[in-house]
Amino acid sequence: MRDGAAGGTRVGVSKQPVTVVRVRFLFTRRWVLFALAVVVLAYGAYWLGEWQFHRLEDRRERNAQTVQNLDRPAVPVDEVLAAGRPVSPEDEWRRVRATGRYLADQSIIVRYQTRDGASGVDVVTPLDTGGAAPLLLVDRGWVQTGNAGDASPEVPEPPSGQVTVEGWVRADATGDSTAVTDRSTRSISSSAIGDALHAEVYGGFVDVTRESPEPAEPLEHADEPDLSEGPHFFYGLQWWFFGALAVFGFGYLAWDERRKLRAGEPAPERETART
Numbered sequence: 001m002r003d004g005a006a007g008g009t010r011v012g013v014s015k016q017p018v019t020v021v022r023v024r025f026l027f028t029r030r031w032v033l034f035a036l037a038v039v040v041l042a043y044g045a046y047w048l049g050e051w052q053f054h055r056l057e058d059r060r061e062r063n064a065q066t067v068q069n070l071d072r073p074a075v076p077v078d079e080v081l082a083a084g085r086p087v088s089p090e091d092e093w094r095r096v097r098a099t100g101r102y103l104a105d106q107s108i109i110v111r112y113q114t115r116d117g118a119s120g121v122d123v124v125t126p127l128d129t130g131g132a133a134p135l136l137l138v139d140r141g142w143v144q145t146g147n148a149g150d151a152s153p154e155v156p157e158p159p160s161g162q163v164t165v166e167g168w169v170r171a172d173a174t175g176d177s178t179a180v181t182d183r184s185t186r187s188i189s190s191s192a193i194g195d196a197l198h199a200e201v202y203g204g205f206v207d208v209t210r211e212s213p214e215p216a217e218p219l220e221h222a223d224e225p226d227l228s229e230g231p232h233f234f235y236g237l238q239w240w241f242f243g244a245l246a247v248f249g250f251g252y253l254a255w256d257e258r259r260k261l262r263a264g265e266p267a268p269e270r271e272t273a274r275t
Contacts, residue, residue: 045242080094102126102128102163109153115220134201135201139170139205143220158215167209167210
């Protein structure tokens with residue numbers, strides 16, 4: 001017997017799964033492109049964070065090497081430096097000593113050097129260690145001047161006669177700032193200064209920490225190296241935070257879109273029975 005013959009009609013309504021309807025928007029072109037952009041952004045942020053953490057590890061290794069070099073006793077300069085040879089990272093900040101005579105008339109002025117907001121210059125003077133040895137470039141220190149860009153300021157004279165110097169090995173700077181004009185430069189490069197002086201010089205230079213005998217007017221010596229870890233750790237965390245924020249933002253926007261679609265759906269039809 002049919003349902004109609006029993007005095008009533010049952011109407012059945014076929015339904016598509018509601019969950020499929022509510023997430024179908026994720027497969028539209030706009031949302032697919034949005035998702036791909038978020039994946040690229042999140043991966044890029046992750047990679048940049050990793051890069052910063054690798055830089056942090058490199059800095060820690062350099063700091064450890066620097067501390068080790070600072071604790072080592074001074075050695076003759078020719079055990080560390082050689083003419084035309086760049087300073088290796090393992091040798092920077094090693095303590096060396098040399099004896100010779102300053103060539104005061106061949107000093108090089110390093111412009112645009114400031115300390116505690118004061119304008120000044122560094123004074124680099126070649127040290128002739130005698131014989132066929134190359135000249136050693138010695139950064140004797142900083143002196144305040146009226147103009148940080150002054151190429152020919154009045155600077156204190158170095159000690160005359162034979163002098164023994166002790167200081168830290170430093171690597172050459174690079175780039176256009178190392179050009180030497182009118183016996184002045186903006187940063188120190190042994191090769192550029194050697195060419196300007198037409199002389200053979202040791203690779204790198206020395207930041208003086210002690211002179212014997214001392215000069216009549218001492219210059220301010222270079223500060224000890226910065227052994228902080230820098231901002232790399234926090235930069236790495238920031239990049240990872242940006243990546244996580246991108247993923248979270250995509251998830252929130254997708255949830256919000258689904259919520260709006262759900263709110264706009266008609267009320268579900270109910271089965272009705274007519275008797």
